[in-house]
Amino acid sequence: MSTTAPKKKYRSQKAAKRASLAASYVVLTILSLIWIIPILWIVLTAFRNDLNESGEIIGTVTSNFFPNRPGFQNFADLFTFKMNGVEFVFLRWMGNTLLVSVVCCILSTFLILSVAYCISKLRFKMRKGFMKFSMILGLFPGFMSMIAIYYLLKSIGLSGNPDNPALSLVGLMIAYSAGAGMGFQVAKGFFDVIPNSLVESAKLDGCTNFKIFWKIILPLSKPIIIYTALMAFTGPWMDFIFAKVIIGSTNTAYWTVSVGLYSMLYSDKGNPDYFTKFAAGCVMVGIPITALFMFLQRYYVEGVTAGAVKG
Amino acid sequence: MAGLTLKHIYKVYENGHKAVNDFNINIEDKEFIVFVGPSGCGKSTTLRMIAGLEEITAGDLFIGDTLVNDMEPKDRDIAMVFQNYALYPHMSVYENMAFGLRNRKVPEEVIKEKVLNAAKILDIEDYLDRKPKAMSGGQRQRVALGRAIVRDPKVFLLDEPLSNLDAKLRAQMRTEITKLHKSLGTTFIYVTHDQVEAMTMGTRIVVMKLGYVQQIDTPMNLYNKPYNKFVAGFIGTPQMNFFNVRLNRVKDKVEVIFANGNVITVPYEVVAKAPDKYLHSGVEVILGVRPDHVQVSEKKTGLCGVVNVVEHLGNECIIYADLEGNVENAEEKAEEGMSKANSITIKTIEGIEVNQGDKIYLALDPHRIHLFDKETEITIIEEVPHASSFMGKVSAGKLSMFGKSVALPAAVKDALDGKGEVMVDIPPYAVVPGKDFALEVHDVEELGDVRLASLINGDRYLYAIVDKKVKKGDTYEFALHLDKVTFHAGDEVALAPIGEEEALIGTFSKADRRENRERVIDFFYNINGVPVLAPRENGYKMNQVEGNKCYKNNYKFVINRKAIKLAEEGIEGDVKEILDYGYISYAKLDVNGQEILVEAPVGLADSKVYISFAGEDVAVHSLDIDMRIC
Amino acid sequence: MKKTRLLGSFVLFGATVLGLASCGGSENKIVLWVGEESYEFYTQACKEYLEANTDFGFTVEVKSQDTGTAAAQVIADATAAADVFTVAHDNIGKLVQGKYVKPITNEELTNQINADNPQPFIDVAYSSLAGEKQLYASPYISQALFLMYDKRSVSDTQAASFEGLAEAAKAKGAKVKGWTVTGTDGFNFSFTVLARNNETKATSLKLFEGGVKTKGSCWFQGDDEVASMKWVQKALKDPNGMMWASDAGWYQDIQNGATVSVIGGAWHFKTFSNSVGSENVGIAKIPTYTLTSETAFGTAAAGTVMRGGTFADCKCFMINARSAGSKYVAEQKLIQYLSSKAIQDKSFIACNNMPAYKGFADKLDMIKKEHPELSDNSIKLARAQSDMGEYGLAQPFINGTLNTYYYSKGGPELYKVMADQYDTSTKKEVFLTDADIQKGLYRIQYIWQHGKEIDEKLIPATLPAEID
């Protein structure tokens, strides 16, 4: 019945919406796949126990994405993995890193929060000076100071000490936490959001500054406390340059897990055959940290936005 | 329970912005003072300075009679209710109210009793264990009040506490706060931008604009006798109508000529106190009349308009009308804040049959009109008129006025010889009992501690401050203190009056001296190299406000002329001339380039003279920013 | 200044004072660094030694530290380094010059070193500091490059010559390469630099001959070298010829069949056998290559058969400079035991370390009989390394500064650019003509003799030319 006047072609809002939604679903799935593939590949490699002709497990990178013969052998080897004559070295690395990250988490969170509170809520003579000082110091590339820090710690026997190498872990803790205080910007961004009238009414109620911090500010800053603790905790798990210099490349038993994993492949003792073990190690390290992240994601997002907005 | 005194309080931020300028007030105990004004006028800053949350740049703040400038907020024994209530979100209502007392180590049972008592007053007993999040705005507002009450402080500070509430709740809370003030009997200082709250709650109101105090007075005085156009426009709703008009005196009536040609007349009595120059339609002035003082009249009046919009509010109605008469560019003429040259608002009781398009005649209540100077926007009908001006003839060293002629003292004679006709502005305090002139007393007004008499001189009045004895109808014999009078010849000033104060530029310094093995520091004002010992607390204040700069910068020292004496030695000044005003004579001195007048005997011969004054009489003003330091 | 700042700095300062006391090596422990592959063996050896000599007076702690980077560790932080450590002999110069090591003074040890070792190793062990020669190192492992090939694709005869390797590779695939090298530093691809005439075993190369740095002691512009360079340039272009190790590493190139053989040392053997499977491991001397009309030059006429050469190197024990008193004496006794012939044999049996002492090759068959459990691969390994001895050249070593000239300062990198005929910084084809090649070799020789590159303009027009 083409006689009726042609319907004015305008896309009904509902149709347009559905089409654009469909398009974004497709795009998003592709993008998520792209983001997931490398991680998926490492996890799959961790479970790959393909054999070469002579029946041994192929440890190197191979062309197949999916394992022909999945199994837990790599993890088993990882536990008994020996490097530089040190038995069960991977477990020791995990232990060392856990110890360092727990101590750093406590120390750094305390330092960051105390500095952030001071800069955000207290007014004192050298306040702008301190902020500029911390900004400028942040601009220097860190490598050169690594050597100086190594020698500073060495002079108080906390690193490169042949008698008790375990002390270099203490040295690493100090080195990580020492710099933490200067990274107060994100926490300060969060404290700025807490209304000043709360602090002022507490002052009128006769509180000392300490009491205001302890009784009023801290109870209200659960998200930023968790964000800072999370960042401080995951720090030692990610750094592999600094730790190697402080602990020393011959001190294998006291390495952190990141230094260990990196050395498995790319140091002079590295061997491409260890790649599957490396993948297993990555999975072992990745799982706890990812779980922590997913669990605390809400606070992480809050920290990120608070920091970013105030800068 | 205590009063408050603020003397010359200034607040200047580092970037030079002057938030509060020369704030002076003396608050009695149990008063309910309201600071009102548009946002950014410095009202909250002043409140925060009283609370100690903001540092006072200069000036003295007394609570009771103790100086509290440097005292910690918690020691000032004041309580404050914040605009956003500032309740601790993680504490229950009970803990919120008890927090202050716990800090002061008050025993738990006393706290419990006080909190419950306060809760009863504000009937929030059954919310005591709730968290602030779980309560409405009004309830939270009450908790904030409760928190202040339990402290039973000397002074109660409230920073726009009702601005976050809805209209109905706001009205209800207004009455509750006023009731609270009555029951507690504490001094309240209340900050708001809502003039309705100010008018309904305050015993006295401070109107502020851009950091300057416009007027401090009771609500009714503000309503009826606004000091300037801003206060008039700010107080009262709907807003006062303003028109640019000219005044022309015709015998005992004064014609008010509108820009669009309408003319109305008011009795001369109403504008008697206005300076004469306004009354000859030479100068444009601003006429202000409140909508409630404009009535729709049956019979024809000089003012008529066409009804534009009518708003019925139940018990009264508001009519917006356009005045008739051709005004070429009515739109442009209306500056900011002025109602368009030809539109007027009228508030009348309900029941008047008026609807859009009707032509109505309007009658202004002559006794409720206000007139403001166009430039300064200050009212021209001041309670105590600034000055009354009359013509006078000068010939052969004699001045003939008021039907009499009197010999002129030397100083005036030299200034006026050959001027002939002069216009003389005579301030009320320049008329003193004496033999030179006599006029009949038309009326005497009692204005607080001042008695103002209006003396008839032809068709105008000379206003004079008189003592108890003078009554209506007497003939008052008086003389004129010519040094306080201004003589105009043509349009430039032939002889200006002599002010009360003198200003000298100098520096500030300190010196140590040993007094029984102790180091004692003295502070000095140095003018022209001559040190004058300054009071010690001024020295501390200078250091506090200006820091180390105080010993480097120059300052303006303002001294009351009465306090300046001639002495053997002191600040050297060379005499330029002697001004003899008959009852008093002055020496005009040049103190290294700065010219000042000092009381001096007529016969003073020597050309070089030394003047001295006491440090206590000196007020130090900063030169960089217009601020009185101490 | 506020009071609390003092508390903070006081606490830190106190820590510094206290910390100092705890530092410094403890007295009665000797720390020994050995290569990772022989870590177990030497731990066991030291245990046996201590049981045998109860009056030794020191405990010994063995740690594993790659011999390649041991020297760098010592220089970086001498106090944190071991008391006795093992380095490849090319590091001796640096360590002696920087006074990080102590000379060997023990009479018996000196005699053992002079008696057991071949002359090139002895020359290397002595070094001069401030003019006076002293014994610093005790060799215990010898090394030489050799060929490792995948027997599944290369027959033993093909492994004898590079042309054979190319042929085997061609059979496997159009793009399969004949052989690769394990690294691009001066040592690992020096087989063409050190190539010799297969029969006469002579070469026109002179590398600090007689261990002196005089005008004539270096010569790199000989016809053999030019011919070898032209040969290696062609080999790199040949689809089945030579390839550099890929980013994934030579190990994966073999495993994935990109190449069929690799030239490497004993320390690559374990990884190589893992990648192809121990039964497919083939070992041979470095193959020969025959010059063709394209690759011939001057006296190195077409048809001459050259064989790739190698450095005859050794790993040695050295003593940390901080050793003193009775510990210093004990350390030398321990070195004497660990570098004795008997222990060297045991270490060969346990972890394929090629002994350094003279005449080991002849004992090979006897050892094979006594230790049937030894795989014939390890025997072949030993055989290949000792055969290469004739074609080997002990790395030149005059004093600390010398071998860093040879080894670095752009020498090896320039050689590689010549071989690739492509300069990555200028993105242009270079060294295409014989004259360019001679100019390149001249520049490398200049580096050997002066430790820095010569300015382009100063190169004389007619080459080859003497350099003083």
Add this chain to the structure above:
Amino acid sequence: MAKAKQIGANKKRNWFLRTWDNFVFKLEEFGKRFVDGSIGTKLSHFVFGAGNFYHKQYIKGALFLLLQVGIILFMVLCPSVNGEYYGYKALVNLALGGSKGGEFDKETGEQLPPSDDKLRLLFGLVTIAVIVIFFIIWLANIKSSYKADLDVKQGKKPTTFIEDLKELLDTRFHLLMLTPTLVAALVFTLLPTIFMICMAFTTYNDFDMTAENTTLFYWNGVNNFVYMFTGQSQLGKEISARFFPVLGWTFLWAIFATFTCYFGGIILAILINKKGLMGKKIFRTAFVLTIAIPQFISLLAVRNLFSSYGPVNTLLQNMGLISEPIGFFGLNDNDNEILAKVMVIVINMWLGIPYTMLMTSGILMNIPTDLYEAGQIDGASKTKMFWKITLPYVIFVTTPYLIGSFIGNINSFNTIFLLTGGGPTYSGYKAGGTDLLVTWLYKLTIENGEYNTGAVIGIMTFIITATITLITYTRSKAYNEEDTFQ
């Protein structure tokens, strides 16, 4: 009131004059304090804590005294670590510079190990820091005893130690909170940074045995900088040839890395936060995964994924797109440098986008929705709304972050180091194709021990980042409104 002529109105004294005045003023005040202070104060100029003892503040007095004795012992006894001295000897060594190394120990005639000259420079700086602290403590102890004098003069009792501690919890609370971080920052950040800066003015170079004299370390003024730009020394030539190409690439990298991640993150956030889209949580978790995994694991995973025999190369070969494996990350010498740079930026997007996406989603949540409704009514199309409402709002809010991330990217080390290790190496030069200033600095210092040249590069990087920060930061809104908004 006769208007007094404005003579001598204060002209604005510039900053230097003002600081000079303050300094002179403080000096006079110091002199006066000595003259009229109590005996205790006078004594405290020489013996720390004397003033406090005089005023019966025993604990405080004891603390000051202990500090003085401790520092003097430190300076005189020169404690030594591995043969390197603190104390006055360190100062002497620092001034002399240049260690002959290998002196012979007098008693045993043994040859001493060479003094490690890095330590010499460091211990010299530590000693100078101790002297500065000594000076600060000296001033503090005088001021504290003078304050006690004033208290006595005004009839008050001098503050007891407990009162001082209480004061710490209130009026001087910021001191208590900042001191640990400040001390840590001074010792572990400032001192090492100064160490680095000084290093640029010495000949210090771990492995350069070619130096004729064997002194490893002596001050040679600005030669390092001169060498670098004129290429006199062989090393200088090498550095100057590569400095500007590397600088150019560092900027290119910072710009690309920052803006790709920034806009990528915004677009992704908008996609995910589209109304009516289900499964937001799942999608976001997929992306957040890359932030959760430690960076070095994900980067090494990607590096091996793209290696010659890894899945990607094999896939491309099977599909016939390429004949032999491509070196994506310039790990082999003659790989394509441009490809390496592009790949590094793409992988950096893979790492950076989730972070900005999270941040933007947080911000998108609090864009007032009525803006969009108004837009819809005005008939604005989806894209118009993006350009006119969403983008301007997000950009306005996140400008401080943008600046921060730009600076971060100039110093971003992991991505380049782990993926390309500096990219296709240039024959003879240390800086490779994709080397940033930071990775090049790492190669120079940690790998090759050329500390002085590394320090020069480090200082150059600082100067560049500092100028950018100053220009953008001071003009940005965040700086001047920093504390007014609260």
